[in-house]
Amino acid sequence: MRALCWTSGGELAVGQVPDPELRNDHDVIVRVRRSATCGADLPLLTGRASGLAAGDVLGHEFLGDVVEVGGGVRRHRVGDRVVVCASVACGACWYCRRGLPSCCDNGSTDPTANEAEWGHPVAGCFGQPRAAGGFAGSHAEYVRVPYADVGAFPVPESVADDRALFASDAAPAGWLGAEGGEVRPGDVVAVWGAGAVGQLAARAAWLLGAERVVVVDRHPARLLMARQHVGVETIDRRDTDVAAQLREFSGGRGPDVCVEAVGGPAGEHLSLADRFTGRAPVPEAVREAVYACRKGGNVFVLNGGTRHVNAFPTGAVVHKGLTVRGGRQHGQRHIPMLLDRMARDELRTEHLATHHFPLDRAVEGYALFRDRPEECLRAVFTPR
Amino acid sequence: MGRVGTVVAVAGALGVAAARATRTAVSRQRAWRAGPPHRWQVVTVDRPPEQVLPSAVWPEPLRRLDGAVEVTVARAPGGRGTELAARARPHAAWPGLSAHLLGDDPGLLVRRTLWQVKQLAETGEVLRADRAPGERGPVDRPPR
Ligand SMILES: NC(=O)c1ccc[n+]([C@@H]2O[C@H](COP(=O)([O-])OP(=O)(O)OC[C@H]3O[C@@H](n4cnc5c(N)ncnc54)[C@H](O)[C@@H]3O)[C@@H](O)[C@H]2O)c1
Ligand SMILES: [Zn+2]
Ligand SMILES: [Zn+2]
Secondary structure: OEEEEEOOOOOEEEEEOOOOOOOOOOOEEEEEEEEEOOHHHHHHHHOOOOOOOOOOEOOOEEEEEEEEEOOOOOOOOOOOEEEEOOEEOOOOOOOHHHOOHHHOOOOOOOOHHHHHHHOOOOOEEEOOOHHHOOEOOOOEOEEEEOOHHHHEEEOOOOOOHHHHHHHOOHHHHHHHHHHHOOOOOOOEEEEEOOOHHHHHHHHHHHHOOOOEEEEEEOOHHHHHHHHHHHOOEEEEHHHOOHHHHHHHHOOOOOOOEEEEOOOOHHHOEOOHHHHHHOOOOEOHHHHHHHHHOOOOOEEEEOOOOOOOOOOOOHHHHHHOOOEEEEOOOOHHHHHHHHHHHHHOOOOOOHHHOOEEEEHHHHHHHHHHHHHOOOOOOOEEEEOO | OOEOOOOOOOOOOHHHHHHHHHHHHHHHHHHHHHOOOOOOEEEEEOOOHHHHOHHHEOOHHHHOOOOOEEEEEEEOHHHOOEEEEEEEOOOOOOOOOOHHHHOOOHHHHHHHHHHHHHHHHHHOOOOOOOOOHHHOOOOOOOOO
């Protein structure tokens, strides 16, 4: 089959790879209908020791049709149109049974691979370096989906592909930002990042009863989209003092909940000296959130791409009594609810699919997503 | 045929097993501090001991290490299932294992095996990777 792969030369190319096969009883094979780029892919493409090997297939946000079903699968049949959670979890371990599937113990084919990096194994993810589970990505004609009864969900007929696609990752991530930040009715919520994840975090905040929501970014076109489609106020960080504007926005108290959903190399600030000395980046948006957040408020961090940082304001966390949490989306728990909201038109996401490409032009799609973020919010690939 | 010989037999005499397990858990703590090279590796399995090592027979992933490792089980606190521990015996002979599987760190092999036993007990299978990059054909460049 054709797939978007990492090459030995350290670049992307569409080429031929063997078709995936059922490897476990709980697997299904999905023929991809749509597969989207994600901000989480961008750090992989900088070439800095990403861990990708030649032949690795990229992509983790997707939906498609079930074409093969393993012997242990109960909930799916050939022909079902399903959206698949970008992360891989077993549904049976202590964490999964407590509604924390992205903390799954059994989501990886080599749990020891994560231990060195995070201390513990975490849920797998499609289309990432092997250490993230060992599962080929979705920018391909076909994908193998492990634990299919747990991670794949039938899409209601009334929900179109371009909407349901975002239930795979961006919508559950956004939902987690708001839910994990414990947004309550009447809250003032600030979201950093107007990408798909940030916009859907803002939408989730509305749905959870927030009374004012503001989104911060540096791209006017993305902020315009957030105003038009999510009905939020926006702050363009290039021409204002973000902290001062947030104070104004929240009666001087500071937002009750701050969600960080920024991405890419743009999400971190590295001075020339830092680059020279190899110092860790400064988490610009998280710092701003910690200083802006009201006393006793919640800061929720969604960007896991920056592995470690310097200049984290621990003092402000202590003196203001903040709760700082992070997390990867728990789609296995949230996707059915999100699809339901999509079917009821409470959650509209198709505007995020700004660009469509046939899979054969996926390299071009990534270049656009990376280099022209003001224009391209998500590039969506269609294999046929 | 791997039997839970050395330390704990789970099936049949659970009461005895639990008592012994407590003792071994304590001695394990000491071993843990002693550090490499023969450190205990431990995982917690979210299932009761009798499901982790059914009928006192080692499940397949562990059986491959029969003779080379010691194994203990202990009930985890707070109803969290079973703490399953293993460590390489000093001067162990690794039955039928090629050097490349073993690597230069037997601890890692023991640890991987424990994770497999856990996956098997919790999900009913050991997750297999998609084909390794090496197993894939070379990437054809599309014509430009
Ligand atoms: N936790 C999860 O489960 C999960 C899931 C998917 C994505 N993510 C992460 O969420 C983040 C956003 O994903 P996306 O796909 O929307 O990415 P994206 O790259 O499309 O958008 C990120 C946006 O952040 C903006 N930004 C960068 N620095 C900023 C700053 N200091 N202040 C305000 N805005 C800033 C960028 O201009 C961009 O518009 C990424 O870091 C991604 O890795 C997390
Ligand atoms: Zn994603
Ligand atoms: Zn799990």
